[in-house]
Amino acid sequence: MSKEFNIVKKLSPNITKGRNGWKPDMIVSHITEGGFNGAVSWLCNPNSGVSAHFVVAKDGKITQLVELTDTAKANGTSVDLKGKNPKMHYSLSTLSKVKDRKTNANYYTISIEHEGFSSEANGRLEPKQLEASIWLHKYIIQEVKRIYGIDIPLDRNHIVGHYQINPVTKPFCPGKNFQFDEILNSLKNDKVGELIKMELAKWQEEMGIKSLDSLSKKKDNNRNPIVNSPDTWKETLAENVPQWLFWSIIDRISK
Ligand SMILES: [Zn+2]
Incomplete structure (x- = not known):
């Protein structure tokens, strides 16, 4: 607000x-x-x-x-x-x-x-x-x-x-x-905005989990896993960076 x-x-x-x-x-x-x-x-x-x-x-x-x-x-x-x-x-x-x-x-x-x-x-x-x-x-x-x-x-x-x-x-x-209609429209738009944000957050989390999954299966040239402990990475990152974005990029780069 x-x-x-x-x-x-x-x-x-x-x-x-x-x-x-x-x-x-x-x-x-x-x-x-x-x-x-x-x-x-x-x-x-x-x-x-x-x-x-x-x-x-x-x-x-x-x-x-x-x-x-x-x-x-x-x-x-x-x-x-x-x-x-x-x-x-x-x-x-x-x-x-x-x-x-x-x-x-x-x-x-x-x-x-x-x-x-x-x-x-x-x-x-x-x-x-x-x-x-x-x-x-x-x-x-x-x-x-x-x-x-x-x-x-x-x-x-x-x-x-x-x-x-x-x-x-x-x-x-x-x-x-x-202006009742203008007031109501603004209140309703806010509600829609909230719902979109919630959906987006859900989608971001799913994307992050998927990226993390595929990443943990990847191996480098010496056949070592690229990410040894996804959980540790996740903890380190905490809420600082939108996680799904971070993992998606890593996933793309490491292909
Ligand atoms: Zn009155």
């Missing part, structure tokens, strides 16, 4: 400690409808009562307000149609997981606020901000795997917008031009 983005922590008091027994498997994007500093201070102000795990500025700055293991107050759903927030009821969500879980969606989500106004460009992120958001999505996915052992599925049921959770109260959050 590239290291060009940093996360600065400034923890908000507007949280619920822990996740009420749930594990996070959804990343929810928002738009702040305001500037970066104003958003950060509002989300940290006890009077607002709201928060988000992260805020991403237009210039790519990232501030973390809530620990991943705690519940942010960003995109909750109500559980009582006759209670005080019937328009936020879970049954109104367009996501089947939100409907099925019948609880406050804040418990199993991680929220990212993006600096901007939905009216500005219909939520379209600026290039640096988009890059930062993609980087942050990858960071969150890694951390959720490390902390909870959960692989967040790379689809639009798990990489979502606030409007999918609260379609009645937040239809424009983060806006219809928000």
Whole structure:
């Protein structure tokens, strides 16, 4: 993962400690409808009562307000149609997981606020901000795997917008031009890259073993084995040189 983005922590008091027994498997994007500093201070102000795990500025700055293991107050759903927030009821969500879980969606989500106004460009992120958001999505996915052992599925049921959770109260959050497809494509490409790397490593090992095998059967002009103890060579080399390459070259030269 590239290291060009940093996360600065400034923890908000507007949280619920822990996740009420749930594990996070959804990343929810928002738009702040305001500037970066104003958003950060509002989300940290006890009077607002709201928060988000992260805020991403237009210039790519990232501030973390809530620990991943705690519940942010960003995109909750109500559980009582006759209670005080019937328009936020879970049954109104367009996501089947939100409907099925019948609880406050804040418990199993991680929220990212993006600096901007939905009216500005219909939520379209600026290039640096988009890059930062993609980087942050990858960071969150890694951390959720490390902390909870959960692989967040790379689809639009798990990489979502606030409007999918609260379609009645937040239809424009983060806006219809928000780059969900670009974010998802980048996340998927990373996954493919990982699989290719794993396949390549397997192939390299097989190549190395084959080369080593054929090499140990070779004899020099005096009928002595060219490699007396392949294992010793292997140990000496350790991880310093890609072994398969080394052995393949030796194999070619000694033909
Ligand atoms: Zn929102």
